Amino acid sequence: MTETFDRRKYLRNIRMPFCAGCGAYTVTDVFLKAVHELGYENLKKFVFCSGIGCSAWIPSPHFLADSIHTLHGRSIPVATGIKLVRPEVNVVVFGGDGDIVGIGLSHFIHAARRNLDILVIMVNNMVYGMTGGQVAPTTPLGTRTTTTPYGSFEHPLDAAGLAVAAGASYAARWTTVNINELKESMKEALQTHGFRFIEVVSQCPTAYGRRAGFNDAGEMLKWFKENTVPVEEARKTDETKRPPKIVIGEFVKRQRPTLAETVKTTLEEARREVED
Amino acid sequence: MASRTRFWQGNEACAEGAVTAGCRFFAGYPITPSTEIAEHLSKRLPQVDGMAIQMEDELASIGAIIGASWGGAKSMTATSGPGFSLMQEGIGYAFMTETPCAIVDVQRAGPSTGQATKCGQGDIMQARWGTHGDYSAIVLSPNSVQEMFELTIKAFNLSEEYRTPVILLADEIIAHMREQIILPDPQALKIVSRRRPKPGEKAFFGSEKVPPMPSIGDGLNVVVTGSTHDEYGIRATADPTVHKQLVERLNGKIQNHVEEIEDFESYNVDDCRIGIVSCGCTSRTVYDAVESTRKNGLKVGYVRPRTVWPFPAAIVRRMADTAKSIIVPEMNLKQLYYEVERVANGKTSVTSLNKIGGGELITPEELVTKIAQVENEK
Numbered sequence: 001m002t003e004t005f006d007r008r009k010y011l012r013n014i015r016m017p018f019c020a021g022c023g024a025y026t027v028t029d030v031f032l033k034a035v036h037e038l039g040y041e042n043l044k045k046f047v048f049c050s051g052i053g054c055s056a057w058i059p060s061p062h063f064l065a066d067s068i069h070t071l072h073g074r075s076i077p078v079a080t081g082i083k084l085v086r087p088e089v090n091v092v093v094f095g096g097d098g099d100i101v102g103i104g105l106s107h108f109i110h111a112a113r114r115n116l117d118i119l120v121i122m123v124n125n126m127v128y129g130m131t132g133g134q135v136a137p138t139t140p141l142g143t144r145t146t147t148t149p150y151g152s153f154e155h156p157l158d159a160a161g162l163a164v165a166a167g168a169s170y171a172a173r174w175t176t177v178n179i180n181e182l183k184e185s186m187k188e189a190l191q192t193h194g195f196r197f198i199e200v201v202s203q204c205p206t207a208y209g210r211r212a213g214f215n216d217a218g219e220m221l222k223w224f225k226e227n228t229v230p231v232e233e234a235r236k237t238d239e240t241k242r243p244p245k246i247v248i249g250e251f252v253k254r255q256r257p258t259l260a261e262t263v264k265t266t267l268e269e270a271r272r273e274v275e276d
Numbered sequence: 277m278a279s280r281t282r283f284w285q286g287n288e289a290c291a292e293g294a295v296t297a298g299c300r301f302f303a304g305y306p307i308t309p310s311t312e313i314a315e316h317l318s319k320r321l322p323q324v325d326g327m328a329i330q331m332e333d334e335l336a337s338i339g340a341i342i343g344a345s346w347g348g349a350k351s352m353t354a355t356s357g358p359g360f361s362l363m364q365e366g367i368g369y370a371f372m373t374e375t376p377c378a379i380v381d382v383q384r385a386g387p388s389t390g391q392a393t394k395c396g397q398g399d400i401m402q403a404r405w406g407t408h409g410d411y412s413a414i415v416l417s418p419n420s421v422q423e424m425f426e427l428t429i430k431a432f433n434l435s436e437e438y439r440t441p442v443i444l445l446a447d448e449i450i451a452h453m454r455e456q457i458i459l460p461d462p463q464a465l466k467i468v469s470r471r472r473p474k475p476g477e478k479a480f481f482g483s484e485k486v487p488p489m490p491s492i493g494d495g496l497n498v499v500v501t502g503s504t505h506d507e508y509g510i511r512a513t514a515d516p517t518v519h520k521q522l523v524e525r526l527n528g529k530i531q532n533h534v535e536e537i538e539d540f541e542s543y544n545v546d547d548c549r550i551g552i553v554s555c556g557c558t559s560r561t562v563y564d565a566v567e568s569t570r571k572n573g574l575k576v577g578y579v580r581p582r583t584v585w586p587f588p589a590a591i592v593r594r595m596a597d598t599a600k601s602i603i604v605p606e607m608n609l610k611q612l613y614y615e616v617e618r619v620a621n622g623k624t625s626v627t628s629l630n631k632i633g634g635g636e637l638i639t640p641e642e643l644v645t646k647i648a649q650v651e652n653e654k
Contacts, residue, residue, distance in 0.1 A: 060501060069502065077337075077338075078339045078342055078343035080303075081344035084347075085300070106336075107335075
């Protein structure tokens with residue numbers, strides 16, 4: 001790299017709204033570093049799309065780029081419309097776990113199934129943070145939140161695993177502790193095609209941590225550090241026989257025709273048939 | 277010269293109208309009685325370098341057409357009552373973000389699944405008030421296959437001109453019937469496209485009546501949000517002035533331009549003893565009933581809103597000045613009636629004639645009987 005990293009060139013001069021210690025700052029910084037290291041001088045080749053929730057505010061209005069801040073859960077459908085009419089732009093979706101795999105889950109599965117050529121970065125803070133800390137589809141079993149005052153009685157969703165099953169070209173999960181891995185993973189995803197999904201397990205000390213027994217962001221990061229297991233290792237063990245841990249790593253990396261490619265080949269074939 | 281006469285189904289005419297208007301992106305979810313629109317556009321759009329995609333639900337469909345519109349394509353979805361209900365949040369978003377797009381609602385008998393294959397006119401108020409918040413709607417009501425074609429073009433034109441979602445409120449009868457249509461002379465067709473920003477123009481949500489619309493993906497650093505925003509699209513979620521200015525301007529685009537937007541067909545308004553206001557399939561009954569009562573020497577007039585919303589109030593007010601009574605026949609349990617009653621404002625009596633169930637039209641005989649009944653009242 002010839003230039004030093006200056007995040008300000010990618011950002012509007014608008015203060016980010018996140019709480020002290022929020023993982024969204026880390027995700028923002030790591031993403032911009034990945035973009036910088038790939039040699040992008042600005043974000044003009046990108047379109048950012050987000051829904052509702054804290055992480056939806058990462059790109060909008062902060063990234064100096066085109067961004068569209070949509071309805072709760074509907075960032076992926078809007079991204080679908082954009083990508084289908086503007087195949088040349090890099091569409092990146094930012095969203096929280098509630099947005100992407102709660103209210104918007106069906107779109108997530110279908111976009112992966114179609115292998116829509118977009119990158120989805122899901123900041124999984126395991127809670128509905130913006131509304132003050134309600135249980136999410138990703139909240140670990142037993143966790144106290146404002147709507148599970150006796151502890152959550154639901155099993156959490158494995159979003160990265162689901163992305164694999166649904167057909168994503170790329171799926172990975174990291175925590176906000178694994179900064180280098182996360183950055184390299186983002187670079188990998190930004191340079192490949194198809195439906196790419198990166199889940200970042202992130203700390204929300206305000207709405208999650210303080211009810212779940214963590215005094216501050218640091219304690220949550222320590223928890224992440226001590227409770228992760230690489231996906232390769234996790235696959236060798238029976239998950240019912242090991243303590244629940246955050247499985248990290250690249251879950252899948254594969255080449256499948258993207259939606260744009262299958263649209264093109266299908267229509268070309270149809271045209272040939274007409275001509276014959 | 278090739279003939280411009282066609283024998284088309286209403287939904288087919290709608291789809292062809294969309295292609296003619298410049299629609300190049302369609303996203304939808306199958307639902308009776310609108311599905312033929314999706315089927316026809318799936319075949320037609322790729323032939324004109326466009327694209328149609330079947331989404332996983334109506335929430336995704338409205339989302340995808342909003343995204344495509346911001347990508348620069350004229351876009352459309354089509355649905356019926358249940359799907360239209362699901363799209364309401366997206367319609368509000370399109371209104372707030374000034375996203376042109378066309379939404380076709382082919383009405384069927386509700387509520388809920390109701391009678392899925394049978395006609396109804398129960399979405400007239402939903403089309404006006406379905407989304408939350410302070411909202412104004414442009415809603416067009418076709419009553420023939422010809423108008424399924426023409427009003428679809430008009431829906432796109434108004435949508436592009438005013439940068440707002442426009443609803444084509446069709447119904448099962450008009451959508452599924454086949455009749456002759458004569459395609460307009462392509463030279464005489466008016467096709468409107470959104471105004472693009474000039475170099476340096478940045479107030480994409482600015483104070484003028486309809487600000488210019490950029491595409492995202494062009495590197496102009498466009499910020500789009502459904503939250504209250506300033507003229508540059510930057511969120512202002514706590515500033516009362518910004519909210520008031522924005523929401524008043526968005527509503528004003530429609531409410532202050534009713535004269536330019538409103539469209540209706542009328543007959544004998546200034547010299548009628550009995551007036552009739554109706555739209556969609558029901559209005560075809562009115563033609564017959566007016567004809568037969570006229571033969572009996574009764575002065576009957578009618579107004580048929582092509583824009584149900586904004587409602588053509590001035591002409592109906594004029595009718596209320598002369599008519600002894602206004603009858604509002606509709607295939608629901610009173611919807612258009614309330615607007616007519618509001619506009620008549622006590623100047624004349626307003627009576628409804630309602631029929632629901634089985635998709636059965638109000639017959640000319642039923643309307644003639646109603647007219648006689650109203651005429652014979654004191």
